Amino acid sequence: MRLLIIGGGPGGYVCGIRAGQLGIDTVVVEQAKAGGTCLNVGCIPSKALIHAADEFHKLSGYDGRSALGITAASPSIDLSRTIAWKDGIVARLTGGVQGLLKKAGARLITGQAEFLDGKTVQVTTDAAVLRIVAENVIIATGSEPVELPFLPFGGKVISSTEALALDAVPERLVVVGGGYIGLEIGTAFAKLGAAVTIVEATSKILPQYDSALTRPVMASLEALGIKLMLDTKAKAASDTGLMVETADGEIIDLPAERILVTVGRRPRSQGAGIPGLSLDMDGHFIRIDENCRTSMRGVFAIGDVTGEPMLAHRAMAQGELVAEFLSGKKRVWDKICIPAVCFTDPEIVTCGLSPDEAKSAGIETTTGQFPFTANGRAMSMEAENGFVRVVARKDNGLILGLQGVGEGISELAAAFAIAIEMSARLEDITAIIHAHPTLGEALHEACLKALGHSLHI
Template sequence: MAETIKTKVLIIGAGTGGYVAGIRCGQLGLDTILVDGGDGLGGTCLNVGCIPSKAIIHAASKFETVSKAAAGGTLGITASKPAIDLAQTTAWKDGIVRKLNAGVAGLLKKAKVKVVNGWAEFSDAKTCTVKTADGDIVISAEHVILATGSEPVELPFLPFGGDVISSTEALSLSAVPKKLVVVGGGYIGLELGIAFRKLGAEVAIVEMADRLLPLYDKALTDPVAKWLEKHGVELHLGAKAGSFDKGALNVTGKDGAALKLKADKVLVTVGRKPRTQGWGLENMGVAMAGPFVKIDDRCATSMKNVWAVGDLTGEPMLAHKGSAQGEIVAEIIAGHDKRFDPVTIAAVCFTEPEIVSAGLGPQDVEGRDDVITAVFPLMAIGRALALEAGDDGGFVRVLASKTDHRLLGLQAVGQHVSELSNSFAQMLEMGAVLEDVAGTIHVHPTMGEAFHEASLRALGHAIHI
């Protein structure tokens, strides 16, 4: 007979939304059970997404630096020709993941959250059966937080398996593929495609849109496109991928021409979809918003005391959004008056160079005459030049209201600009005006000075340009 447990809060999914909700519930004294369905504590982001991909990107950049030193020298530094043992690199990456897994486990234990490892399936909105290695456990709860996350989209004519891989498999390869074809020119495909190019793979990218990263404006993506061109990455824009057969991917080019791209591996990165199948969502009676679970500004679903956070609830599918939602839901359950109503959720592409965007972009204010736009180039920032980050076309851009100078949007492209993302989000969340940024003494020499100068330029008196 299955063991039966009752709890105040039941959380399904141990990703960034779920485990943060669990920790906060525990801190607030709520009896909480967290069910980890197999991705591991930390979910996609920690195990097979954000963290491991950034580790591989970092290793690839180090390898590229040594390669430059071996090919005639860089900054007066010379070196012998480097080699990459990707199996060792992957083992190093896995070590980071294990350390973070252990850290999350420790935090949950400290918060007195019970973790159940197994796959949950709901029979009604507040009851599920979890299949564990030791048998079935039936859990019923007063409150349920759904945090099941998302999974890679699979193309019917390019099913995952063998040499057709998703980002998950790409992060665990034991050797650098000689020829890699990436299907999808969004941020996941470009981040990994660029990393493998740095590691020595021949890379081709197939994208249906007419340009890369179509959700960002052209000025932001041009430096990335220039890097790809300079480093011999083959681009097929306005093209459609087909089947993969005998080591070649069939592609229909923009002009309708049939192409065959040779590939050792085909990396499919055409997006992610909410994980809604296989755990009994259909038995819970919650309303949907297209493929996502519908929520209000409290992250409440249409079923009383059933909440949803993270990728399951819609765009943007970003780890930090899920974490913020999870924290808020825990506090609401504990009786606090909370709403999820952020001014902005900043996003970063860890491409070469990096891209940051927060708030409104040029495409959002097109045709308006009440907006100030100012751009400051990184080539005029001393720290950027000292980091070899000033000659790739990078810049910081501010958009602000003409009437009251309130910041509306902030973007940047360039090496190391990801570290500006929190400053961007903070200024927008606080309702800052241009004078707030201009009046803040920015540390010299730092990349953040470009934000200061862009704001000064919007006010008509930049100093260093």
């Protein structure tokens, strides 16, 4: 066999589809369902829950006080039906992945893979134990939630996987971890009616983002009644909830029906016989080169198992790259930027360098920021809380980074990435006619501001 892919998540299945299209004899082994974590218990179901929560929350606010003049009487939600709807979306997408693999000529096997050596993998299925020898093997085993030793998963202590399968809204939910997963799910349940408390051990939420981007999110958390406890450490589950220690040393018992632990994810690099290959490692991540090759000939690795950023679209791009590389095409990983989206309320998008990152790199920059309070489309959507910011070289206007926060701003991620990957300058963006009225006009205006001649502020 030419190619064996271990893991059928975004990286693995995209690699399998592209390899099949290129005529490479390919088998994909997935231990659970096609689509991996992202499609089954991560990206897709979480966004479905967020959408349902947003719709319910908006309806709940239309009680006669709405400036729009809309009145709705006592809305309610049956979370079990919501979850069934979410599961239907997942089923459609997993079925689609299976169909695309089959159409491309790649074979999908459901089973547990175990390396016997760098070329031989044993696959245990429900029906048989298979031994597959492949010329090339790709490790695409993904990642899993980090479990705290003093808060093991089970009972009322849950990970994001269990949170996305609850059939009833908990009356009180404590979220351990103020990163994007905890805030996304915590915000959704607050909108569904839960009393939510977020416990974060550090002094700020979303530590990867600067305060200008997180400030609107903080305001939204407060407006939703979410209690935010910073510099607070989770200690242990109690009979009634979660014991925590505040910054001043006070021990508090937070009441909770559910405790959602979202303190990060770790690569699945310790199973499937991977340690026996003695690959070069970077901590728990597998070290790769510009072609996603590991230190062992014929063994590649893609996605979360290879390091940050642990994003589905990074894994997809790597999977496509490896398939084309194996087909003989000249492909190397030379991406300038990888966009990242945080689906909080409001959403956050980052792409390329932030002002602080550019400064740390010794680059003299100019920035431009345009608020959605001056954007007609945002006003008409009641979505004025946020802005778009551009970071460019001061000497020639080359765009180094784009960031934004606002309702629906995730849809600008592609425009941000295109501008940076195509090496656009400020004048390139301002020369493009942006449709009116749209949120995308904020990108145009931010670039105008950086050039010193903004029109609408």
